[in-house]
Structures are given as structure tokens and as C-alpha cells.
Amino acid sequence: MTVLVVEGLRKSFGGVIAVSGVSFALEAGRIHGLIGPNGSGKTTLFNCITGLERRDAGRVVFKGERIDHLKPYQIANRGVGRTFQVIRVFPELTALENLLVVTRGPRAAAERRGRELLEFVKLERLAGEYAGNLSYGQQKLVEFVRVLMTDPTLILLDEPAAGVNRTLLNDLLAAVTRLRDEGRTILLVEHDMKVVMGLCETVFVLDHGEMIAEGPPGLIQADERVIEAYFGR
Amino acid sequence: MKGSRGVVAAALAVALVALVVYPVFGTGYGVRSTLQVFMWIALAGSWNLISGLTGYVSFGHVAFYGAGAYTGAILVTSAGWSWPVAALAGGAAAGVLALLIGYPCLRLKGPYFAIAMLGLNEVLRALVSYFEGLTGGGNGLSLPTADVTRPIYYVMGLLALAVTAGTYLIITSRFGLRLMTIREDEIAAEAMGIDTFHHKLVAFLLSAVGPGIAGALTARDQGYIEPISVFPLAITVTMIVMVLFGGKGTVWGPVMGAVALFVIQELVWAHYPYVHPLLFGAIIVAVVLLMPRGVLGLLQLKYRLPRTI
Numbered sequence: 001m002t003v004l005v006v007e008g009l010r011k012s013f014g015g016v017i018a019v020s021g022v023s024f025a026l027e028a029g030r031i032h033g034l035i036g037p038n039g040s041g042k043t044t045l046f047n048c049i050t051g052l053e054r055r056d057a058g059r060v061v062f063k064g065e066r067i068d069h070l071k072p073y074q075i076a077n078r079g080v081g082r083t084f085q086v087i088r089v090f091p092e093l094t095a096l097e098n099l100l101v102v103t104r105g106p107r108a109a110a111e112r113r114g115r116e117l118l119e120f121v122k123l124e125r126l127a128g129e130y131a132g133n134l135s136y137g138q139q140k141l142v143e144f145v146r147v148l149m150t151d152p153t154l155i156l157l158d159e160p161a162a163g164v165n166r167t168l169l170n171d172l173l174a175a176v177t178r179l180r181d182e183g184r185t186i187l188l189v190e191h192d193m194k195v196v197m198g199l200c201e202t203v204f205v206l207d208h209g210e211m212i213a214e215g216p217p218g219l220i221q222a223d224e225r226v227i228e229a230y231f232g233r
Numbered sequence: 234m235k236g237s238r239g240v241v242a243a244a245l246a247v248a249l250v251a252l253v254v255y256p257v258f259g260t261g262y263g264v265r266s267t268l269q270v271f272m273w274i275a276l277a278g279s280w281n282l283i284s285g286l287t288g289y290v291s292f293g294h295v296a297f298y299g300a301g302a303y304t305g306a307i308l309v310t311s312a313g314w315s316w317p318v319a320a321l322a323g324g325a326a327a328g329v330l331a332l333l334i335g336y337p338c339l340r341l342k343g344p345y346f347a348i349a350m351l352g353l354n355e356v357l358r359a360l361v362s363y364f365e366g367l368t369g370g371g372n373g374l375s376l377p378t379a380d381v382t383r384p385i386y387y388v389m390g391l392l393a394l395a396v397t398a399g400t401y402l403i404i405t406s407r408f409g410l411r412l413m414t415i416r417e418d419e420i421a422a423e424a425m426g427i428d429t430f431h432h433k434l435v436a437f438l439l440s441a442v443g444p445g446i447a448g449a450l451t452a453r454d455q456g457y458i459e460p461i462s463v464f465p466l467a468i469t470v471t472m473i474v475m476v477l478f479g480g481k482g483t484v485w486g487p488v489m490g491a492v493a494l495f496v497i498q499e500l501v502w503a504h505y506p507y508v509h510p511l512l513f514g515a516i517i518v519a520v521v522l523l524m525p526r527g528v529l530g531l532l533q534l535k536y537r538l539p540r541t542i
Contacts, residue, residue, distance in 0.1 A: 050424055076426035088421035090414050092482075101410040102425045110407075150426055 001028045003154055003185045004049070004080075009058035011044055018044040020209040021058070026154065031176065031186045033200035033217070035193075037229060041209040042189045043085055046156050050082050051075045062154065081152030085159050085189070087139045091132025095123055095142050098131050099149045110149075117145040121171070137164050144172065148179070155179065157188040161195045173199055197221065205229065252390060256383045264386055268454070270495050271389040272447050276468070277475040277487035278396035279443035283436045284473070285481035286409065288416030289343060293350030294472055296334075296357050297327035297441040298448035299463035303361055305449025306374045306458050311367075316381060317388065320449040327445025328438050335437040339430060342419075351466075358464040373459030376452065385454045389447065393488075396443045401484045403439075404540050412436050413482065474513065477520050480529030484541050489529060 004026040011019040019041040026032055034042050047053035049060055051072035060068040067075050076082075090098050099114035100107070118124045121141040126134060131142055140163065147155055160176070161169055176199065180186055190196045196203060197217040205213040205220060207229040213220055220226055256264050276298065284290045301323030308319040338349045361368045368374060403409040414422035415429050422429050452458045471494070479490025494516070501512050524531045529542055 052420060052424060071428075072420075072423035073426050073428045076424055082424055084421065084424075088418050088424075090417035090421065092417055093410060093413060097410055100407060101414055102427070103407070107407065146425065 002026065003028045003063060004187075005059070005061040006045075006049065007059045007061075009045070009048055009060065010056045011041075011048055011053060012056060017209050019048065019055075019206075022206070022209070022211050023058075024204055024211060024214060026185050026187055027202070028185050029180060029183050030201045031180050031188070031199055033196040033203040034187060034189045034206065035191075035196055035203060035220075036206035040206040040229075042206055043158060044209075045206070046082060046158055046189065049075075050080060050156065076150065076152075079151075079153035080156070081147035081150050081154070082156040083140075083143045083147055083158055083160065085162075087136070087143055089131040089134075089139045089142050089146070092130055094128050095131050095134065095138075096127040098142050099146050102146060102149050114149065117148055118142075120175070121145055137168055140164055141168070141172075144175070152184065154185045154187070157186065157190075159189055159191065161190055161192045169195075253387075256386050261382075264382060266495075266499065268382065268386045268389050270492055271386070271393040272451060273471070273475060273491035273495055274393035274488050275389065275396045275443045275447045276472045277479070277491045278393070278400055279440045280469075280472040281440075281476045281481060281483075281487045282400060282403065283433075283440040285476055285483075285486070286403070286412040286416065287433055287436055289339065289433060289437075290347045290473075291350045291437075291440070292347045292466075292469060292473075293352070293354035294440070294444060295464055295466065295468040296350070296354040297330060297444040298451075298468060299354075299357060299361070299460075300330050301327045301445030301448030302452040302458050302463040303368060303374070303448075304445070306376055306452040307367060309376050309453060310374060316379075316385075316450075316453040320388065320446050320453070323449025323452075324442040324446035327441040327448070330445075331438045331441030332434065335434045339433045339437060354464055354466065354469070358460045361460045361464070369459075371460065373457055373462075374452075376456045378456060379453075382454055385450050389450050392443060392446055392450070397484065397488055399439070400487075401541060404482075404484055408432070408435075416482075470513075474517055474520070476527070477525075478516065478527055480527030480531070480533065482540060483527075483529045483533060486527050486529040490527065 002025045007023045009019055009022045022045060034045070036042055044053060048055045051070055055068055058068070059066060062078060062080060067078065090101065093101060095118060096114050099117060100110055103110035115124060115127060118127050121144070123138060123141060126138065131139060134142065144160065160172060164172060173195065176186060200217055203215065203217050203220045204211060205226050212225045212229060213223045252267070255267060280291060280294050304326035305316070305319040305323035308314040308322055309316055314322070334353055338346055341349055362370050411422070411427050411432050414427060415433060419429055448463060475490035475494050476487050478494060479488065480486030501509050520527065526534065532538060533540065533542055
């Protein structure tokens with residue numbers, strides 16, 4: 001079953017074509033990787049899916065509903081969660097408040113869930129600390145569990161491994177796998193090839209705003225166009 | 234922590250009782266000054282709701298005060314309403330105005346919103362001057378004489394209390410946290426499912442009602458209003474300075490700023506009338522340079538106090 005379908009997505013900034021007619025589909029309950037050299041359009045693609053950028057052309061269909069005309073908060077409330085390449089926690093809210101603020105329904109239950117998630121990333125001691133005072137890696141974890149608070153169907157992770165130390169990274173990857181096992185769909189942008197190849201079941205490759213390859217990691221690694229995009233001829 | 238809480242609660246209770254009985258034996262000047270402090274608490278606290286929490290700086294908040302003043306004054310003079318009801322109507326009028334203005338303007342990002350609000354105030358002043366039949370134009374509007382300073386003292390006190398208590402409730406709620414995410418990172422807030430526009434609009438509405446009521450009460454108390462007396466930029470600037478001085482985004486910052494600056498202002502005004510504007514400018518510069526979070530904001534960060542101080 002497909003969760004997200006992107007068809008002919010196009011986005012340019014002035015004369016720069018960031019994404020030029022990209023189509024792909026995400027399967028429910030799988031971990032997908034999105035790779036490509038710098039400036040290949042990965043983050044723009046994320047922004048178009050989550051509504052932060054308005055696409056120029058094309059369709060984005062999530063669970064059978066077109067979402068490409070919706071506002072970011074409407075897309076998020078339909079079950080698309082994301083993290084950012086450059087961390088965007090709310091610095092003057094505490095770690096726990098960062099999680100609480102995205103919840104609705106009974107507050108006590110939300111607080112309990114928030115504390116559970118902080119415990120899960122070993123930040124329970126810092127629940128009352130302003131997020132802005134946490135280290136880079138800790139902020140990254142807060143952002144990661146903040147997405148989980150919204151109980152998303154589809155999770156877009158923009159470079160989850162960047163700047164995270166090895167031990168933490170293994171926990172993070174285990175968490176991503178667990179989310180998949182819960183039936184959630186994941187699309188992650190990552191430069192660390194070990195992470196991508198070890199974790200993802202399907203890998204998409206973007207180059208100059210075009211999707212040049214798609215398939216299981218083993219095939220992608222051997223694909224000539226991919227090697228060319230990364231290393232040149 | 235528990236003990237200090239009790240002390241604070243006791244101190245507040247004593248202050249409350251003192252303020253309630255004060256008009257019985259206080260001088261006319263004292264009562265009038267305290268009434269003005271109440272008004273400034275209500276104004277500064279209201280400005281804090283939109284600008285302190287969401288970071289959308291309103292440079293035209295006096296527009297709501299002026300709209301409330303004219304609504305109240307017209308209802309009292311032309312329609313013969315009693316002043317308490319007219320004051321509520323002034324608050325309602327300011328609220329409606331906030332929705333009308335906020336709907337287009339809150340889509341603008343920070344600095345553009347600030348400029349738009351500055352324009353709003355000038356437009357209102359021009360409109361009020363133009364519609365002479367209703368407002369008296371530049372000649373102003375005189376209300377029937379009545380000595381109601383003492384009842385207005387209580388109503389204004391209640392308003393200050395309501396704004397402060399409302400701020401406490403908002404800041405401790407998830408609604409208040411969501412307002413703060415707009416200040417912290419509006420794009421991330423949107424991406425996390427927060428309808429930021431709707432939240433800003435509600436905050437803006439709430440921040441307009443208090444000034445509207447305060448304007449109508451002041452109009453009744455003073456008995457005469459004119460465009461330049463109820464739409465001066467100086468009132469907005471004073472609100473802003475009070476909040477910045479006390480600590481934006483906190484519960485007691487606006488209260489502290491209102492009391493402190495009012496007292497300083499009165500002292501300087503009495504002794505050195507010419508340096509008065511200079512002093513205000515100096516305070517703005519000093520606050521922005523030395524403690525951009527204000528007195529309470531500084532203490533809050535240093536001693537890890539909750540925002541509810």
C-alpha cells in the first residue's frame with residue numbers, strides 16, 4: 001500500500017530549478033532513503049511535501065488525498081511529521097514543553113507521554129531545562145521525539161545522523177526501526193552512506209533536481225548514474 | 234519553594250486588601266495616581282499578550298485604547314448608556330477592530346506587522362477627526378459631568394487584575410506555549426501542526442479588549458476626549474517600555490514595569506519637567522542594551538524561575 005505519491009513535482013527559485021518533475025511513491029511501513037549530492041533538491045522536496053514551500057507544478061497525494069495546496073499545519077495534522085536539517089527546537093521552551101506544545105487532548109496524558117519519550121532518548125533529567133541550553137546532539141533528540149508526540153503516519157527526517165555521536169546514533173537508528181515496526185512510514189535524507197545502506201529498504205537518488213535512480217540499496221550502490229553523480233565521470 | 238510561595242500569596246493578599254480600602258482614606262491625588270497605575274498595568278499586560286508572547290510587536294496598540302474611549306464616550310453622551318456598560322462596549326469594539334485589522338495584518342511577518350500597526354493608529358485618528366458629527370472632530374467630545382473616580386478606581390483595578398490573572402492562565406496553558414512557539418520559530422510551529430495564524434488572531438483579540446475597556450473608563454473619568462489625547466504614539470511607547478523593562482513574556486513583568494516606570498515618571502515629572510522625555514529615551518536604550526529581557530526576564534534566566542514570575 002502506498003502512503004505518499006509525488007507526481008511531476010517541480011519547484012524553482014528564480015532561475016534555479018531545485019526540483020524538476022520528480023515522481024515517486026512511498027510504501028507503508030517501510031524505511032526509505034533519499035540521497036543525492038549537495039544542492040540536488042532533497043530539502044526542497046521535503047519542504048514541498050510538508051507545505052513549507054509552494055510547488056510550481058505537480059501533485060502530492062497523502063493517503064489518497066491531495067495535500068499540495070494545504071498549509072503546513074494542515075499537512076502536519078493529517079499525519080506528516082518532520083525534522084529539520086538545521087535544528088528547529090523552541091529554544092526558550094523547556095525540553096518537556098517542546099513536546100507538550102504539539103499535543104492536544106488531556107494534558108496529564110501528554111505529559112506522561114512526553115516524559116516517556118524523553119526517557120527513551122535519555123534526556124529525562126533535562127525535562128525542565130530550556131531547549132536552547134541543551135547540546136546540539138540533545139537538541140536533535142528533542143526534535144526527533146517532538147515529531148513522535150504528534151503520532152505521525154509518515155515521518156520525514158532531514159539528516160538525523162549528522163552531528164550525533166556513534167552510541168547515540170545506534171539508539172536513534174534502533175528507534176527509527178522500531179517506528180517502522182509500529183507501521184509508520186519513514187523517508188530520511190542522509191549523507192552517511194552506512195546509515196542509508198544499513199537502514200533503508202528503498203533508496204531514491206536525486207541529482208540536479210531529478211530522480212536518477214530508485215531501488216534497494218544493493219542495486220543503488222552499483223548503479224552507474226549514481227556513482228557518476230557522486231564521483232563524476 | 235513551597236514556603237516562598239506562601240509568602241508571595243500572603244504579600245499579594247495584603248496588597249490587594251490595601252488597594253481595596255485605599256480610596257476610603259486616600260487623597261484625591263493618591264487615588265487618581267493609583268487608578269492610573271491600574272490602567273498602565275492593564276495596557277502593558279495586554280500588549281504583553283500579543284507582543285511578549287508571540288513576538289509580533291504592535292506599534293499601534295493605543296488604537297484599541299482610543300477606539301474604546303470613543304465608543305464609550307459616544308455611547309454615554311449620545312445614547313445615554315451607563316458608563317460600566319459603555320466600558321464593556323468599548324472593550325467589545327476594540328475586540329472587533331482587532332479581528333478586522335488582525336485578519337489581514339497578522340499574515341504579515343514581524344517588522345511589516347509593526348509598521349502596519351503604526352499606520353492603523355494614524356488612520357483611526359484621521360477617521361475620528363473626520364467624522365465630526367459623531368465624534369466632535371478636532372473639538373473633542375465632552376461627557377456629562379459626574380464624579381465617578383472612586384467607582385472607576387475599582388473597575389480599573391479589576392481590569393488590571395483580570396489582565397494579570399488572564400496572563401497567568403494563558404502562560405501556564407498549552408495555548409500560551411503555542412503562542413510562544415510563534416515567537417521562537419514560526420516555521421517549525423507550522424510544521425508541527427500549529428495553526429499559527431489562528432493563534433495570533435486570538436492573542437491579538439485578547440490583547441485588544443483590555444485597552445478598549447481602559448480607554449472607555451479613562452474617557453468617563455476625565456470627562457473629555459479629543460483625537461490627540463486618546464491616539465498618541467506615546468501611550469503605545471509607554472506600554473512597550475513598561476513591558477520591556479519588567480520582562481516580556483512573563484506574568485509579573487508588565488505589572489512591575491508599569492508600577493516602576495509610573496513612579497519614576499511622576500518623580501521626574503515633578504522635579505525636572507524638561508528631562509522627562511530624555512529619561513524615557515534613556516531607559517529604552519539602557520534596557521535594550523543591558524537587559525533585553527527586562528528585570529524579571531533576567532532573574533528568571535539566572536535563577537531558573539518559571540515564567541509565572
